[in-house]
Amino acid sequence: MEAIVVDELQKQYGRVRALQGVTFAVRAGEVFGLLGPNGAGKSTTVKVLATLTKPDSGRAEVAGYDVVRDPNAVRRAIGYVPQSSGVDRDATGRENLMLQGRVQGMGGRTLEARVAELLELLGLAEAADRVVRGYSGGMKRRLDVGLGLVHRPQVLFLDEPTTGLDPEARASMWEELERLAEGESLTILLTTHYMEEADELADRLAIVSRGRVVVEGTPEQLKQSLRGEAVEVELADGRGSEAEAVVAALEGVLEASIDGRRLRSRVASGARAIPFILSALEAEGISVESVTTHRPSLDDVYLHYTGREFAAEDEQGRSVGGGRR
Amino acid sequence: MTLAIRHTWFMVGRQLRNLMREPIWIALLLVQPMVWLLLYGQLFKRVTHLPGGGFGTTSYITFLAPAIVIMNAFFGATWSGMAMISDLDRDVLPRFLATPVSRISLVVSQILRSALIAVIQGAIILLVSLALGVRVHTALIGWVVVLVAAALMNAAFAGLSQGIALLVRKEATMIAIANFIGLPLFFLSTTLISIRQIPHWMRIAAKFNPVNWGVISAREVVLRGTDWASVGLHLGLLFALSVATAAFATWTFRAYQRTI
Numbered sequence: 001m002e003a004i005v006v007d008e009l010q011k012q013y014g015r016v017r018a019l020q021g022v023t024f025a026v027r028a029g030e031v032f033g034l035l036g037p038n039g040a041g042k043s044t045t046v047k048v049l050a051t052l053t054k055p056d057s058g059r060a061e062v063a064g065y066d067v068v069r070d071p072n073a074v075r076r077a078i079g080y081v082p083q084s085s086g087v088d089r090d091a092t093g094r095e096n097l098m099l100q101g102r103v104q105g106m107g108g109r110t111l112e113a114r115v116a117e118l119l120e121l122l123g124l125a126e127a128a129d130r131v132v133r134g135y136s137g138g139m140k141r142r143l144d145v146g147l148g149l150v151h152r153p154q155v156l157f158l159d160e161p162t163t164g165l166d167p168e169a170r171a172s173m174w175e176e177l178e179r180l181a182e183g184e185s186l187t188i189l190l191t192t193h194y195m196e197e198a199d200e201l202a203d204r205l206a207i208v209s210r211g212r213v214v215v216e217g218t219p220e221q222l223k224q225s226l227r228g229e230a231v232e233v234e235l236a237d238g239r240g241s242e243a244e245a246v247v248a249a250l251e252g253v254l255e256a257s258i259d260g261r262r263l264r265s266r267v268a269s270g271a272r273a274i275p276f277i278l279s280a281l282e283a284e285g286i287s288v289e290s291v292t293t294h295r296p297s298l299d300d301v302y303l304h305y306t307g308r309e310f311a312a313e314d315e316q317g318r319s320v321g322g323g324r325r
Numbered sequence: 326m327t328l329a330i331r332h333t334w335f336m337v338g339r340q341l342r343n344l345m346r347e348p349i350w351i352a353l354l355l356v357q358p359m360v361w362l363l364l365y366g367q368l369f370k371r372v373t374h375l376p377g378g379g380f381g382t383t384s385y386i387t388f389l390a391p392a393i394v395i396m397n398a399f400f401g402a403t404w405s406g407m408a409m410i411s412d413l414d415r416d417v418l419p420r421f422l423a424t425p426v427s428r429i430s431l432v433v434s435q436i437l438r439s440a441l442i443a444v445i446q447g448a449i450i451l452l453v454s455l456a457l458g459v460r461v462h463t464a465l466i467g468w469v470v471v472l473v474a475a476a477l478m479n480a481a482f483a484g485l486s487q488g489i490a491l492l493v494r495k496e497a498t499m500i501a502i503a504n505f506i507g508l509p510l511f512f513l514s515t516t517l518i519s520i521r522q523i524p525h526w527m528r529i530a531a532k533f534n535p536v537n538w539g540v541i542s543a544r545e546v547v548l549r550g551t552d553w554a555s556v557g558l559h560l561g562l563l564f565a566l567s568v569a570t571a572a573f574a575t576w577t578f579r580a581y582q583r584t585i
Contacts, residue, residue, distance in 0.1 A: 050423040053585045075425045086420030090343040102335050103426040131346065147420065157423075 002061075003028040003155050003187035004049065009058035011044055018044040019055065020211035026189060026204075028154075031181050033202030034191040035298075037306060041211040042191035043083060046157050049189070050080040063154045076104065079148025083159040085140045086147070087132050093119065093143050094128045097150055104151035111150075118146045121183075122176065138169030142176060149184065156180075158190040162197060174200055195298040209306040219298055226296040226304055228254055229270040233263040233277065236287040243286050250276055257303055261289075266300060329427040336426075336434030340408075341441070351445060358397040358450055362390060362457070365517075372518065379521030381548040390454035391471050391543035392516040397450060398443035398475040399511070399536050402482035403503040405439035406490030413494055419585065428582075432574045436483040436567075443479035444472050459547070467546035470556060477563035478539035482506075484570025491577040510536045515544075538562050 004026035011019040019041045026032040034042045047053045049062055051071040060067045063077035087096050094115060101111040119128045122142040132140060141161065148156050161177065162170040178201065181188055192198055198205050199219045206216040215222060235243055240258040247265050248256040252273050256265035267273035270293035281288055344350065366386040373380040373388065380388050412418045421431060451461075451468060461467040489502055513530045514537040520528055531537045538559040545556045 047585060052419055052422055052582075072425045075423060078423065080420065080423035082416045082419050082423075084416045086416040088339065088343070088417055089415065090346060091339065095339075095342065099335060099339055100424070103332060103421065103424050105425070 001028040002026065003030070003063060004032070004189060005059075005061040006045070006049070007059045009045065009048060009055045009060060011048065011053070011055050017211055019048075019058075021058070022208070022211065022213055024206045024213050024216055026187060028187050029185060031177075031188045031190070031201055031203045033198040033205035034189065034208050035193070035195070035198045035202075035205050035302065036191075036208035037193060040208045040306075042208050043159055044211075045208070046080075046159050046189065046191055049074075050078060050157050051075055052080075076151070077154045079151070079153040079156040081144045081148045081156070081158045081161060083163065085144050087140055087143050089132045092129050092131055093124050093135070093146075096132065096143060097146055100147045101150040106151055114150060114152075118149060121180075122146050136169070138165055138172065141165060141169070141173060145173075145176070145180070149180070152184070153186070155187045155189065158188060160191055160193070162192070162194065170197075177201060195302060199298045207302060207305050214305045215301075222301045223296050223298060226266060226300055228266050228268045228296070230294050230296050230300045231265050231267055231270055231273060231277065232292045232294075233265070233281070234289040234291075235261045235263060236289045237261075239286050242284065243281060246280050246284055246286070247277055250280055252276070255304060264300065264303065266296060266304070329429050329433075332427040332430035333433050333437070336430050337437050337441075340434060340438035344438070344442070351442065351449075354401065354442075355397075355446055355449060357400075358393050358446070359453065361396070362386065362393050362450065362453065365389070369517075372522075375522060377521045379519035381519075381544075381550070384458070386454065386457055387459045387547065388519070388544070389517070390450065390457075390459045391547040392514075392540045394447040394450050394471055394475050395478050395536065395539040395543050396511060396516050397446050398440075398479040399482060399539065400507055401443050401446070402439055402479040403486055403507045405435065405479075405483040406486035406488075406499055406503075407496065408438070409435055409487050409490040410494060410496055410499060413490075422582065422585075428578060429575055432487055432578050433571065435487050436480050436571060436574070439483035439486075440476045440479045443475045447472050447475040461547050462549050463546045463551055467551075470546045470560075471543045474539050474542040474560060474563065477560060477567055478536070480567040481535055481563055481570055484567060484572075484574045487574040488570065488577040491574070491581045494581075510534055513537070514540050516540050535563060535566055 002025050006022055006024050009019045009022040022041060022045050034045060036042050048055050049060055049067060051067050051074050054068055062074045065073040065077065067074050097115040097118060098111060101115060106114065119125045122145065124139060124142060124146070127135060127139060132143065135143065145161065162173050165173060174197070177188070180186060190201065202219065204216070204218050206213045208214070217225070238261065240261065240263065243263050244256050244258040247253055247263060252268050254266045254268065256263065274291060274293065278288060278291065366389050370385045373383050373385050382388050418431065451471065486503070490499055493499055493502065513527060513534050515531055516536070520531065542556050542559040545551050
C-alpha cells in the first residue's frame, strides 16, 4: 500500500520554478526523507502534499485522496509540522493541543485522554499548563510534533523538524521520532538538509535538487551506488579552488569538490590515490594538514548527485530558458 | 455552515483566553479614550456655549462620551489586523490551514474578537462617564444601542483591517495604513464638535463617513429628543458595511492562500 504518491509535480512562483517534475512514492508505515539544499523544492513539495498550495500540474495522492480534488479528506488524514514553529505562544501546551483536536473534529473525553497521552509521550506533561512562551526551543518543537499527531493521522509531514535545535535537543528529537514511527504506525515524510538526520531516521530517501528528485533509495543503497572510496584532505591554507583543480585532473580521481579548507574527493582506490594526491599538491606548493579515507558517506552521495545536477541544470537552462538573469 | 460556526466559536475562544491572560491590555488601551474624556472634555467644556450651538446639551462631556466610545471602537479596529499578521509571521495560520478548519472562521473570529474588546472597553468608558455625571437619556436601551454601535463600528473596520493585513503582511506597512485611514476619518466626523460648527464641505464629507454614522447612532440615544429613525438608519448602514468588509477580508484570505 502506498501512503503517498507524487507524480510529475510542477509549481512555479512568478519566474522561479520551484518544482520541475517531482516524482516519488512512499509506502505505508515508512519513514521517507526528502534531502536537499535550501531552495531545492522540499518545502514546496510538502506544502502541496499538505494541501496548503496547489501544483500547476502533476498529481499527488495522500492516504488515497487526491490533494487537489479532495483536500479536506487529505487534511483529516495528515498531520503537518511547519518549518518554523506554528504553536500559539500565548496559550498553554494543553490548550494548543485541545484546539487542534477540536478543529480535527475530536472532543470530550476522547480528546482529553489523547492530549494527556501525547503530553506524556513528548515529555511535556509537567509543562502542559504553562504558557508556551516560556518553553525551550526543543519543547516547542516537540509540541509542534504533538499538534501534528493529536487526531492520530495516517501520514505525518515534518518540515525540517530539527532545524534551529541545539545538538542535544536534536538527538532527543530523533529518539522521539523513532519511537513515534514505531508506536503510532505512522507514515512519516520528513525534509531535512542534515545528512546525519536522513541517515539516522529515514528508511528510504530521495535527494532533491533544483525542483527534481535526482536519486532515490535506502541510505545503504545510495552509499553503495558510489564506487570507490572517499578521500578527505584538510588543507593548511586557503588555496581551495586551486587544490580542487589539481586533484580533479589526476587519473583515478572520480570527482573532487572543495568545502572551506576541506577537499573531498572520491577515488577508485584510496591506498593507490593518496600518494599521487599528496605529491601533486606538494608540487603546487599547497601544504596539507591531514588526510583521511573512508567508505562513501551520505555526504558524498549528496555532493555527487547535487553537484552533477547543478552542471546538467546549467546546460539545460542555457538551451531552454535562454536568459534567466 | 454549522461547522463554520463551531470553528468560529473555538477560534474566538482561543483569542479571548489569550486576551484574558493579559487583561492589562484592555486597561492600557483605555488610557487614550480617558485622556480625551477627562482632559479634552474639561479643556473644551465651554464649546457648547458657542453661538450656533447644535450640541443638544450644555454638558460637553455628555456630548463627548458616546462619541469617545465610538472613537475607541474605531481606532481599535484599525489596529486589529496586527493579530492576523502575528499569526502569519509565526506560522500559526499555515498550521491551521493544513487542517479541515473552516477558512471563514479564521477571519471572522478575528473580527469578533476585535468587536468584543470594543464592547468591553465601551462599557468601561460609559461607567466612567456615568461617574462624571453623564446621563444616558434613553436609559438601559440607550446603553445597549451605544454598545451595539461600538460593536458594528469596530466590526466594519476590523474587516477592512484584516483584509489589509492579509494583503500587506508587514507590521510596518500595516501601521502606516492604520494611521492613514484613522486620523482623517476621525477628524472628518462630529466626534468632538457639533455638525453646525464645522465648515460646509466637512459636513458633506461627514455624511459619508462611517465613523460619523457610529457617532450619530450613539449620541442620539444619549441626548434628549432621540431620533430613532436616524439611529436605525445609521446602525443599518454600519451593519451593511460590516458585512461588506467581512466579505472583503474573506476574499483577501483566499488571495493569501493562493500565494503560499
